[in-house]
Amino acid sequence: MKTYKVTFLPEKKEIEVEEDTTLLQAAEKADAFINNLCGGEGLCGECRVQIVSGNAHPDKHTLGFLTGEEIEQGFVLACQTKVKDNLTVMVPVKSRAEQEKILMTGSPVVYGEPEKVVLTRRPRERATSYDPLVKKVYLPLPEPTLQDNISDIDRITRELRKVTPYQDFEISLACLQNLADKLRENDWKVTATVARHNDTGRILKIEEGDTSNRDYGLAIDIGTTTVVVQLIHLKTGKILATKGSHNLQARYGEDVISRMVFACTRGSVDPVHKAIIANINNLTRALIKDCRINPEDIDVIVAAGNTTMSHFLLNLRPCAIRLEPYVPTATVYPQIFAREVGIEISKQGILETVPSVASYIGGDIVAGVLACGMADRPETRCLIDIGTNGEIVIGNNEWLVCCSASAGPAFEGAGARSGMRATAGAIEKVEIKDGTVQYETIGKVKASGICGSGLIDVIYEMVRNGIIDQNGKFNTTRQNPRLNVEDGDLRYLIVPASESETSQPITISEAEIANLMKSKGAVFAAIKSLTDYVGLSFDKFENIYVAGGFGSSLNIPKAIAIGLLPDIDTKRMQFIGNSSLTGARMALMSIANYEKTLEIGRRMTNIELSNYTPFMNEFIAALFLPHTDSKLFPSVKYRR
């Protein structure tokens, strides 16, 4: 079979592929990332690339995604274009995902450690009860005598009982098999690595001499979009470094549903599973290199993700999650050796996956509840996590209820021609004043598109300035030079082509606004339904915590003003960023916190909205800016 060379710019990644390979597959092989929402079906148009040299053969049907100008410039859809020549291909910023915002920030603070959480709950602040899930204990043992000739392993556990919370211990056969020699050859000085396993101490390994300082763990957040790995020195509780990257599973679909469809119909679970393992191994290798540690000294991982991500992590088939009645294989996941799924840490290192509650309430939410501390205190609080799904939790130390609503990926930049994820070049803040649009982009570079927080700002600013009405329709009674017809649709101009990175104007249409309103409506309807379900009103919430991938640029007052978030005193509202990672780290660093994730998972009552009539009514009522019932938003006043 003929092979051709394909070079992906700007990174100059080269690959030799067989004839008829698609450009998307070639990019996958070359490790050049190209966005795609639909999993290579030619349905989303996200994988636009520009042929710089060579003859490409795009599938004609998919040219409908491209403007005439784009076609002239050599743009094609990578998933629908087969290689029949040596090619040089430019992947435009908009189609790349390497420069996720999450990657550009070195400090762990970015991951949204709310100050309150840091001060009151971060395990390392409470030295007396600091007790990580896996602990290395140095044991200088007394030598046996005829008066004290208990077995070698009993000699070890006798000491461990004094310094760990466990009474009973488990040990693997392999660990026992060389124990006698190890003790005698090292003058009875060894270090035991002990993990919590159910209520017993599981001895993972016994090392020669004192290795108690070489004791590391990983906290991992497996987001649908991004994966973040944090390296922690368990002896001190210090966060050594954090790295994040896009989720490589995006090759198989942008959102969880399309990945499930791939895994359960066209493809199989295995490649989707392997993608997330590759993510974790890549990030871990980078952390190990930066911090100059030995992977054999990483003995524990706590990972949090939504239920589908947790299934893919463990190579469980998530196929019944997708379809009514939405049944996962498991919500509480077994403690496994990380090597069982191919994660390259210590041979005996364990992987704990934060438990889920149901198919659409995952470990990320359980970790979030842990992180914000709402399950510990008597006052009622609310946690709102906004992504493709909006998950809501309400409760206190006595009860917790939750629900999940499919919000669609609008706030992640999908479904809008100029929408994009929160990566470099995305507009994250917008202000419209006297007909001029001011904006800020991530990375302070030329604008390539607009992300979730930018879209919230845009809608708010458009209503405030009377450009759209409270139904989301353009006000065509007034002249507006920024409002133009394009392909038969009215579009509002945010950034002219001359200013943008892509030389395309950044605009928004009525249909796209309607789509965003559906998303915000679904989230708000879920919050309102759940609040009604428990017989409360918003003002009863001591706090509302907002988590999600917006980045730190989320403007809460504007999010209230468009009716996405409830209208309560913004002092009681807090953006807590990546609370999934925070919760995973807290569980890693404290047995009590880990056990709390199990308790939270058990205590949370999930309300299935797909089965719940009030939700549909609330959804319809929420398709207005801010809401058809203005009494719900007393502080929001638009000029009429």
Next chain:
Amino acid sequence: MKTYKVTFLPEKKEIEVEEDTTLLQAAEKADAFINNLCGGEGLCGECRVQIVSGNAHPDKHTLGFLTGEEIEQGFVLACQTKVKDNLTVMVPVKSRAEQEKILMTGSPVVYGEPEKVVLTRRPRERATSYDPLVKKVYLPLPEPTLQDNISDIDRITRELRKVTPYQDFEISLACLQNLADKLRENDWKVTATVARHNDTGRILKIEEGDTSNRDYGLAIDIGTTTVVVQLIHLKTGKILATKGSHNLQARYGEDVISRMVFACTRGSVDPVHKAIIANINNLTRALIKDCRINPEDIDVIVAAGNTTMSHFLLNLRPCAIRLEPYVPTATVYPQIFAREVGIEISKQGILETVPSVASYIGGDIVAGVLACGMADRPETRCLIDIGTNGEIVIGNNEWLVCCSASAGPAFEGAGARSGMRATAGAIEKVEIKDGTVQYETIGKVKASGICGSGLIDVIYEMVRNGIIDQNGKFNTTRQNPRLNVEDGDLRYLIVPASESETSQPITISEAEIANLMKSKGAVFAAIKSLTDYVGLSFDKFENIYVAGGFGSSLNIPKAIAIGLLPDIDTKRMQFIGNSSLTGARMALMSIANYEKTLEIGRRMTNIELSNYTPFMNEFIAALFLPHTDSKLFPSVKYRR
């Protein structure tokens, strides 16, 4: 390299071996068993074989073990003879071990189920609490609905909670990974195999449909000399079949000490470990074939053996057991997958090893305590297990003490020219009356030697008839045609050459009697020291149970009369045979019994006799028939 064919008679086992292979190694390869006590060092003379055809080249030094007549007949020591020709070799009865007494008895009753134990404690007699360590549970599950959409594994554990004693369950990742499909493809009808693991239920596998009838377990006694495997149908508690064979480890030494020396100095642990695994696999294969079951349906093994055997079973180094201060690697052994040590049952099948107490009080004794029920009742009882070591346990439901004394292998037939193990042709009963000797052999065949119970009888009969005095010395004042000088030693003739299988006379010398007196003295001294230690006297024992490899032919009154066993009412004394196997089976068939083995192991206090002065004094006092203190044996009267 040249190869030669060696044929072992009488079984006609043929093997092709390289030049210079020893006959012992060749026999090992050919699976023709030849006794050897010293592990192939040319020190014990037990591996005599007869060259029938071909030229053998025995090492000249070892010819000292053979009489001139034997040399003429072509006898050589197999371990010291190298193959340099095609050979046909006869293995005489005395050098064979295939026909252990244990093998010749099909019925499980032979394994010494004391009647009391059968009636009061055998799990299947108590149907209501019959609860094997591993249980298959058929689960016809309700299909999930939107109102009942718990995870697949929760759906399974919800049902298991109703029918097992467990509240919490563990499951392996492998078992979870194909669960979703298995349930949906089988109409929600599956069978879960659940094992006790700590206090939780460990789900070993989930099978399609109803397999609850295909549910088997093995109880195994790993004796130093013999290995017995028993197949049990766990659903009904029925013993399906029992098979035993010599312990293949005998290749590396007859007793535990020489095997430890081999494993820790000349050789390594691995071959000794592999030998016992081969034993278990051979016996299991034979049981599987006879009972026509699938090895994949055997999901659990409970094995009991002394501490060294348990270490060899699990491939733990027993090297510190042998030397002061006698420290084993472990006394409580982890639950492992049988496949981890190469035992060929179900992939997920588990192996539980009955816990030991100390280096010389093993799981066989703990199983024995379980079997005789002494740890359950308020009256104080005593268990005596006689082998190369004599182990003694005294106690009741409140306390248990134990000790072990090195008795030497005299009662196993070693150390005497005519001694042999309790195999076919061994004299097991002797009576001397009016100068004639009457005897019975195992298997009712021609006598080849004399085993433990026969030796006890011989000593008793010799004292009773005034042939020896109470010091064990021959009475030479009276003429006795059976007393002859041979190689400078006086020897008493039991069986003349003309009547014996080997055409050698079966005789006993003063030195051999002295050796037996040391063995019985050590056992009695241990019983006496331990009884004194707890401040009791023999008459306070409600029962004395005697266990060990004597076979059912042990004559208790004669064992008392020579001072081996305490002089109490023989109605209160009971021979319980292989109580190690009985205990292992009881643990297999009941979780409560298994847990009792752990409790017994923890409760038993071991007294180190090597460190205990009263024992040495008792030992010296016991070197008399029956004892220097005749008040200890009021019922024993010999004519003076």
